[in-house]
Amino acid sequence: MPESVNKGPSSSAPAGEKIRKTAKPKKKKAGTFGTALANTPFVVWSAAFIIIPLLFVLYYSFFDPEKGFSIEYIKVFFTEPMYMKAFGLSALYSVIATLISLVIAYPFAYFLSKVSPASQRLQMVLIMLPMWMNMLLRTYSWNQILQDNGLINKLLGVFGISSVHFLGTPGAVILGMVYNYLPYMILPIYTAMSKIDRPLLEASEDLGCNGFQKLRRVIFPLSLSGVISGVIMVFVPSISTFYISQKMSLGKVTLIGDIIEQQIKLHYAEGGLNRGAAMSLVLMIIILIATFIMNRFSDEDEGVLM
Amino acid sequence: MKENMILELKNITVSFDGETVLDNLNLSIRDGEFVTFLGASGCGKTTTLRVIAGFITPDSGDVFFDGGRINDLPPYKRQVNTIFQRYALFPHLNVFDNVAFGLKVAGMKKEEIRPKVEEMLELVNMKAFAHRKIHTLSGGQQQRVAIARALVNSPRILLLDEPLAALDYKLRKDMQNELRRIQRATGITFIFVTHDQEEALSMSDTVVVMNEGKIQQIGSPTDIYNEPQNAFVADFIGESNIIDGVMLEDYKVRLDGRDFECLDKGFAPKEPVDVVIRPEDVDIVPLEKGKLEGEVTAITFKGDYYEMIVDVCGFKWMVQATDETKVGTKVGLIIEPDAIHIMKKSKYSGMFGDYSTFSDEMDQMDAEEEALEQMEESDNA
Ligand SMILES: Nc1ncnc2c1ncn2[C@@H]1O[C@H](COP(=O)(O)OP(=O)(O)O)[C@@H](O)[C@H]1O
Ligand SMILES: [Mg+2]
Numbered sequence: 001m002p003e004s005v006n007k008g009p010s011s012s013a014p015a016g017e018k019i020r021k022t023a024k025p026k027k028k029k030a031g032t033f034g035t036a037l038a039n040t041p042f043v044v045w046s047a048a049f050i051i052i053p054l055l056f057v058l059y060y061s062f063f064d065p066e067k068g069f070s071i072e073y074i075k076v077f078f079t080e081p082m083y084m085k086a087f088g089l090s091a092l093y094s095v096i097a098t099l100i101s102l103v104i105a106y107p108f109a110y111f112l113s114k115v116s117p118a119s120q121r122l123q124m125v126l127i128m129l130p131m132w133m134n135m136l137l138r139t140y141s142w143n144q145i146l147q148d149n150g151l152i153n154k155l156l157g158v159f160g161i162s163s164v165h166f167l168g169t170p171g172a173v174i175l176g177m178v179y180n181y182l183p184y185m186i187l188p189i190y191t192a193m194s195k196i197d198r199p200l201l202e203a204s205e206d207l208g209c210n211g212f213q214k215l216r217r218v219i220f221p222l223s224l225s226g227v228i229s230g231v232i233m234v235f236v237p238s239i240s241t242f243y244i245s246q247k248m249s250l251g252k253v254t255l256i257g258d259i260i261e262q263q264i265k266l267h268y269a270e271g272g273l274n275r276g277a278a279m280s281l282v283l284m285i286i287i288l289i290a291t292f293i294m295n296r297f298s299d300e301d302e303g304v305l306m
Numbered sequence: 307m308k309e310n311m312i313l314e315l316k317n318i319t320v321s322f323d324g325e326t327v328l329d330n331l332n333l334s335i336r337d338g339e340f341v342t343f344l345g346a347s348g349c350g351k352t353t354t355l356r357v358i359a360g361f362i363t364p365d366s367g368d369v370f371f372d373g374g375r376i377n378d379l380p381p382y383k384r385q386v387n388t389i390f391q392r393y394a395l396f397p398h399l400n401v402f403d404n405v406a407f408g409l410k411v412a413g414m415k416k417e418e419i420r421p422k423v424e425e426m427l428e429l430v431n432m433k434a435f436a437h438r439k440i441h442t443l444s445g446g447q448q449q450r451v452a453i454a455r456a457l458v459n460s461p462r463i464l465l466l467d468e469p470l471a472a473l474d475y476k477l478r479k480d481m482q483n484e485l486r487r488i489q490r491a492t493g494i495t496f497i498f499v500t501h502d503q504e505e506a507l508s509m510s511d512t513v514v515v516m517n518e519g520k521i522q523q524i525g526s527p528t529d530i531y532n533e534p535q536n537a538f539v540a541d542f543i544g545e546s547n548i549i550d551g552v553m554l555e556d557y558k559v560r561l562d563g564r565d566f567e568c569l570d571k572g573f574a575p576k577e578p579v580d581v582v583i584r585p586e587d588v589d590i591v592p593l594e595k596g597k598l599e600g601e602v603t604a605i606t607f608k609g610d611y612y613e614m615i616v617d618v619c620g621f622k623w624m625v626q627a628t629d630e631t632k633v634g635t636k637v638g639l640i641i642e643p644d645a646i647h648i649m650k651k652s653k654y655s656g657m658f659g660d661y662s663t664f665s666d667e668m669d670q671m672d673a674e675e676e677a678l679e680q681m682e683e684s685d686n687a
Binding site: 197199200202203204205206207208209210213217218221222 | 359361380381382386387388390391392394395396397398407408410411412455456459
């Protein structure tokens, strides 16, 4: 080949990208000490708030003050039918909530990325707005709205429809999850979509794609990393949900998160802390494995937010 | 004649935010032609291509393809493929799948796609790179993939939007030859965009010179060079001296107070005209033998010739000659009849073709002269 390396611009990267790439090695040389210093607050922070609590979880999962080391607490997660059932429910609910979020978020993000920039900004603020409120308050509000004599039933009454029991149904729990976690699905998908180069879309039309083919062959593959991030970011909090299920099901649906909470809050003295810690640990490992599998779906060299 | 036309633009007007970008464009392109749109940045070349590809619907006017009006045909239904200004290759696909994209979309079977894609990669010398990711390729390689990706669909028309602008000089020359070869081999109509006049002249069957959203001239490269229609074209294509003249009668023009024979006719008696004389067509002779008299004010060695600025009655001519003449020498100039080209006056008259403010060397000389004058003035004071 006669051409020299990297003379032309790469297809999508703006010129700035390349400058950054070439500048990188310089930075490395600038001294690992400086880098270490700059990273110190982060190291301290992660030690204090991530590593140490994790060590506590590990400790309480395997040690109790009287018996010493034991794998009883881990074992109980798998042997006690009530726990397994709660875990199964959590898995089921979180998968459903994640899928519903995806089905809502994907078209939403798609159309959002197509409107004018001003409108995009406004809608992003509207999406983020509920997130500025405490999750407990948000859920409590839904609880009020869905009451038998709540806002919605009053509205239905106007049209002569008799009161519907929303609360206490699985649907209400799913609604609570979707409402709380939907922004985490929209944001990464929207980000991935707005990063797609416009000329790529025109190129696909030029090469014969109608609207649907363009979506399938270009937009979807190029937004897949956002979908995977979104799925992980909704699935993880959903599977360990606790408060939402209590408030929305009126205590009828007990998820693994609720059990962990009860163990630690109500049965602290009789080994509840150990069981709670052990269940958290198992849950964490399961989430890690699930996340790892999800990540395998995405492009190898495209990092996905975990 | 008409059935030969693959594409016709009729009275195309496009404006963005009230600003007219294409102004009543008319153009016919023959099947199998290599046509080049030539013009400075911002003159509407890309916009014209986008009208042809279907990404822009013109405000008024019609686009005809094979005689049928296609104004409302969406891009994906047009038998036109584009090589975009920055290639627009799909980053999620490797080289092979990028090239196969159009065929897959068209629903072609895998076993039919493979040989076609391989043949195309062969044509652009990229066979060894079939499984490479796009971002691992150099600019020139991406360029070739973009060509293959468009050509594999056997379009009737291929649009190329400044495809060589990002390449370095040598690679650009290679690709010019290669594109010309591919065009001849495939017989596909190429519509090529460039702002480089040399590129346009060396590659095309037909050149379309554009400025400010208007077509200035359509013609073969030699026509465009030898018979420019107005001062803009004469100046944009190569170097030109453009001098005010008066047409005395058929085949006789007066400039700088002298009468010259020429080959042009059909002007009104005493009609003011623009006279174009190319620098290589002016001959330098001893003072007494010249028809015009001037003084050499600058000379630059250009390798195989010298480029001189000659001041004739205050108008600076550019003259190219193989012999060196010292600055300050008084010389005579003669011009053969076939070196003179007469143009009607246009809105560009008087804007181009005078070399009094030519090149950085000249600028510098002017600046030095001025500085000298200023020093003299301050000395006198
Ligand atoms: N989508 C657009 N919106 C507004 N102005 C545009 C748009 N596209 C092109 N223009 C303007 O139209 C003019 C011609 O542009 P273009 O066709 O891209 O020129 P060229 O390709 O010859 O450099 C320019 O002044 C440009 O700013
Ligand atoms: Mg352009």
